[in-house]
Amino acid sequence: MNPNIASLYQIANKPERLIIGLMSGTSLDGLDIALCKCIGSGLNIQLSILAFETLPYANDFKADVKTIFSKKTIDLEKLCLLNAYIGVLHAQMINSCIAKWGYENSQIDAIASHGQTIYHAPKSLHGLANYGNGTLQIGDGDHLAVTTGIITLSDFRQKHIAAGGEGAPLALYGDYLLFSKAGEDRIMLNIGGISNATFLPGNLNPDNIVSTDIGPGNTMMDAYIQAHFEGNYFDADAIIAKLGSVNKPLLQALENHPFFTTSFPKTTGPELFNLHFLYAAMQRAKITNLSHEDIMATLNCFTANAIVAAIQQLTAPDQPISIFVSGGGMHNPLLLQNIQTQLPQITIRTTEAIGINPDAKEAVLFALLANESLCGGNTFYGKNTPSVSMGKISFPR
Ligand SMILES: Nc1ncnc2c1ncn2[C@@H]1O[C@H](COP(=O)(O)OP(=O)(O)OP(=O)(O)O)[C@@H](O)[C@H]1O
Ligand SMILES: CC(=O)N[C@H]1[C@@H]2OC[C@@H](O2)[C@@H](O)[C@@H]1O[C@H](C)C(=O)O
Known part of the structure; x- marks a missing residue:
């Protein structure tokens, strides 16, 4: 042999x-x-x-x-x-x-x-x-x-x-093996460059597992910072986004894309969610002059809204659910706040709470x-x- x-x-x-x-x-x-x-x-x-x-x-x-x-x-x-x-x-x-x-x-x-x-x-x-x-x-x-x-x-x-x-997403396999819990519906949310989520049913029936990409995680925010703030790689602690306000027409233009109405499971990447995607949305919304801070605030909100919409789609209204987050986006305080304020009834913890370092x-x-x-x-x-x-x-x- x-x-x-x-x-x-x-x-x-x-x-x-x-x-x-x-x-x-x-x-x-x-x-x-x-x-x-x-x-x-x-x-x-x-x-x-x-x-x-x-x-x-x-x-x-x-x-x-x-x-x-x-x-x-x-x-x-x-x-x-x-x-x-x-x-x-x-x-x-x-x-x-x-x-x-x-x-x-x-x-x-x-x-x-x-x-x-x-x-x-x-x-x-x-x-x-x-x-x-x-x-x-x-x-x-x-x-x-x-x-x-x-x-x-x-x-x-x-x-x-x-x-x-x-x-x-391949996260499904490990999420199911490591984190499924009888009697508790869970969502494992990873906010990396792209965000994704795995719904783990408390009834442990694997046919009820859903794992899907959600849309941008940090990718568009990172790309914008890298293009406009030389020497910076990401919006550390959301310092820039926190200084701006959300531009509603731009937000709507960003959200108006067929990816968001395609059913789960689906996958994506920076091939779609990139600065061209942003500039095309700005053009459609007829925005020519917006501060970097407002654009970052809008991208932050866009990212959070996509995550919230996915969580709402994965669960019934008032369904008790535990969410465990991981990935670099969990270190972005504004992103987490934008998610949490739209889901006041849900406690979002990191995977540290269930024994795995989220990074x-x-x-x-x-x-x-x-x-x-x-x-x-x-x-x-x-x-x-x-x-x-x-x-x-x-x-x-
Ligand atoms: N303190 C912080 N404030 C804001 N954002 C942060 C902070 N720390 C990390 N991040 C974000 O996390 C990103 C890195 O995340 P992560 O390492 O999960 O990405 P990744 O492994 O490339 O993701 P994926 O594989 O899911 O695409 C950084 O580029 C940045 O956007
Ligand atoms: C093609 C690719 O590399 N996809 C990554 C990316 O980063 C997050 C999201 O998009 C996810 O689909 C995937 O990674 C994780 C680890 C996955 O497969 O579950």
Whole structure:
């Protein structure tokens, strides 16, 4: 037997595994690295985070990725080079974290690598009759495996598409395994570049799970700040948005898009929610002169309204519901306030309240997906989503 296969077999048979989950989202702020201990699998999983770090990306690297990120026309050579480069960069970041945390690479059973999303093209976005859903994440798993010496699972989204999904949100799987609770309807809300939500029914019937993208999270606010406030990457603590007021005609123009009336589940990305989307809405609303502060206040409100509308769509009026938020947007105080004031009856907590660091949650979810591919695979996630094992396996040798 090839020793790689023997080692994979041995890892899959262990009662517990150490898996490093990686997430680098559409905000391009850095790489989230979560070292997870996974005992068992499926609905019996016991997962604990042993260490977590977000390693920020250098500005030059961000600028490089941005040249090929969510654009229809790009430099193919750059795409080809970054595919390998990101694999090696992520591997080096992992190596430094493992050493810092006081572990040896040989103690880690597997890496679960999301990669860097470069383009997300669900059919609802491209509209081309001859093509289905598409998505592309780069940072090749072989480079991670060779540079770390650790078996790596990567490129999780293709299997989801192959089995009939849009390649996202994959949060559903981990949300269901980790956070479902009998007798309590829950919504897991993640506010990253794009916001998404998973409704977890208290009756535990997987057919009642709904997981969907909602619309922009931080992406439009971030893009506006980056374009107009040199040296700033996001509206830290909503300082700028708090100085402005919401422009109603612009808000209405932003909200008047078919994405918001398309039924769940649906997915999206910065390919749609970007500055062109904003400028087109400004044109339709005949707005030529609005302060940066008012635009930021309006984008903040637009983001919050989309989230509130999705929560209202996922629940019946007066239905008791627990909401657990994660992702960078939860650190935006105005965004949270704009959401909470429209949902006064609901207590919104972070996932910390149920044992998972909200900044680490997405990286943890990928560790879980890898754990399922290694030693689970028997869970049924309901009729609305593919129940498949995801991730391609790369060997170090
Ligand atoms: N103090 C803060 N005030 C306002 N916004 C913040 C703050 N801290 C973080 N953010 C927002 O969070 C973003 C980063 O969020 P996150 O790391 O969840 O994104 P991501 O991983 O790229 O998301 P996704 O994968 O879901 O697209 C920042 O770009 C910023 O918009
Ligand atoms: C294609 C892609 O990278 N999508 C991301 C993005 O960031 C948030 C939202 O859009 C979500 O659909 C997804 O990530 C999370 C982890 C998911 O699949 O659940």
